Amino acid sequence: MTSERIRILFFLPTLxxxxxxxVVLTIIRNLSREKFDISLAVLNRQGDALSQDLPADIDLIDLKQKRVRSSLPSIARFVRSHKPDIVFSTLDYFSLALAITRRFWPSHTKFVARPTILLSAAVAGRRIPRLWQGATKAALSTTDQIVFQSPEMQDDYTTCLRWRRKSGxxxxxxxDLFHLRKCAADPSDEAELAxxxxxxVSAGRLEAQKxxxxxIEAIKLAKHREINLTILxxxxxxxxxxxxxxxxxxxxRVHFAGHRSNVYTFFRRPTGSCCLRASRVSRTSS
Structure with missing residues (x-):
């Protein structure tokens, strides 16, 4: 039975x-074990905050590489020895790195890439936008399938890369509602809200695109002075x-709560709280 399952290798830089x-861990938790033989590979486990959410039956492979740039030979060797049927990648720069190694993979291995932000937003923040745009187009040309998060993201890529027709x-x-509710009900991790x-409540990495x-400026404009913002x-x-x-x-009125391994307790209050999203790439479906 094991030999008949589809061997799928998920690849991430870190956890x-x-x-x-x-998103990758959510997919892994919910894929059928009868149909798929699932593995997860990471370049390194520095800053690991999510491995506790990985099911016990999933192989977690640490390549122990410090940087994406210097890890290309290790990636190529690992995929060649692991012989997966599918390699699934997300995070745009990492998919580009995997695309460089594609020629060294087994011939039967398929490559599925999942972009994470609008390409128009990604190239706008680059020193040489056309170079990044060209590299992205070349990388995606090596894939067997592209998974977009929304029709708007698909349209954005089609326009930026001047595709004649939509791809992906x-x-x-x-x-994962079951996992979300389980985490939200965890009594050992109480949220600190007024x-x-x-x-x-808003959660994410503290970077410009978020x-x-x-x-914060919206809180300044709010007429109701009892509105607080907690940033996780x-x-x-x-x-x-x-x-x-x-x-x-x-x-x-703005509180920085830092990194929390379980953010869902902040969203479980029945009244008086809600999730706020202020991303500059808001046409995605996150």
């Missing part, structure tokens, strides 16, 4: 607590965002 990584399929981000306020500065996540922009909150004079 940091990012949205793309959580649209599969929106999955939601009981008398209406609490907005738009937390926009969320870590990143290089924390100090800058804290200073931005001070400039907006809302530092007493």
């Amino acid at each position: 940091v607590a990012g949205g793309a990584e959580r 399929v649209v599969i929106r981000n999955p939601i 009981p008398a306020a209406f609490n907005l 738009g937390f500065d926009v969320a 996540g870590a990143g290089q922009l924390r100090m800058e965002l804290e200073q931005h909150a001070c400039r907006m004079q809302v530092q007493h």
